[in-house]
Amino acid sequence: MDLGSLIGIVVCLGLMVYGIVGSNGMSAMASFIDRDSIFITIGGALMATMAGNTLGSFAGGLKTFTLVFKMPKLSAADMIKEIINLSNVARREGLLSLEEAASNIDDAFLKKGILLVVDGTDPELVRAIMETEMDAIDARHKANIGVWEGIGSMGPAWGMIGTLIGLINMLKNLSDPTSIGPAMAVALVTTFYGSLMANWICTPVATKLKMQNGDELTVKGIEVEGLLSIQAGENPRVIEEKLKSFLTPKQAAEFVSDDGGGGGE
Numbered sequence: 001m002d003l004g005s006l007i008g009i010v011v012c013l014g015l016m017v018y019g020i021v022g023s024n025g026m027s028a029m030a031s032f033i034d035r036d037s038i039f040i041t042i043g044g045a046l047m048a049t050m051a052g053n054t055l056g057s058f059a060g061g062l063k064t065f066t067l068v069f070k071m072p073k074l075s076a077a078d079m080i081k082e083i084i085n086l087s088n089v090a091r092r093e094g095l096l097s098l099e100e101a102a103s104n105i106d107d108a109f110l111k112k113g114i115l116l117v118v119d120g121t122d123p124e125l126v127r128a129i130m131e132t133e134m135d136a137i138d139a140r141h142k143a144n145i146g147v148w149e150g151i152g153s154m155g156p157a158w159g160m161i162g163t164l165i166g167l168i169n170m171l172k173n174l175s176d177p178t179s180i181g182p183a184m185a186v187a188l189v190t191t192f193y194g195s196l197m198a199n200w201i202c203t204p205v206a207t208k209l210k211m212q213n214g215d216e217l218t219v220k221g222i223e224v225e226g227l228l229s230i231q232a233g234e235n236p237r238v239i240e241e242k243l244k245s246f247l248t249p250k251q252a253a254e255f256v257s258d259d260g261g262g263g264g265e
Contacts, residue, residue: 001071040161064205068209068212075219084240087229091236095118098118113130116227126227134217141216152198155193169183226239
């Protein structure tokens, strides 16, 4: 589990609650809970976002919320080590030996690439097939990210709609001056909910999913370049240095391959 996301969301909630009850006590929480405002803001934002998507894509986007708490199965450095191990196998036993190695690999994308290489597929065709799949993965991820960005943009807008509704109802009933303050407070709660949706949940989730998408595509880019280098018969050490260009300077400097090599310049 990625504790960064969990801690960030929980601490944000704690800070918000502290700001509400810090001076006025727990009784102040009641002023920030309003059923109608919840229906207008949260319901309106969700339904407006759904209207811009298919039901399936909308539901699929919401399900990705749990992904922000998960750590990636393989880092870029781990994948480079995996590629180097495969290149050593291919160098010792030939490309056909990779077919047996593929049976022990869980990564479907890497396994597909290995089988294409073993079958003697033209390198340009291997690259085209794998990059096409990468584009499809990127498109699916962006569709899910778009759902969260949509909710994040709709939240404040529907919060303002709820505020306008509250203000209109308040202005139609000015005969009782004592009701103006409470009515104004309720009207503003909808704006609060909209801002909360956007900045506490939706924007952080979309940002995290973008980061995970970038990391996954980087790993898959390493797989593509690594397999093509293996197919071309390049030396494992050369492959290692080539693939380390995908790492940050710090990661490259700290990199040590499983065979004891590695290290940055």
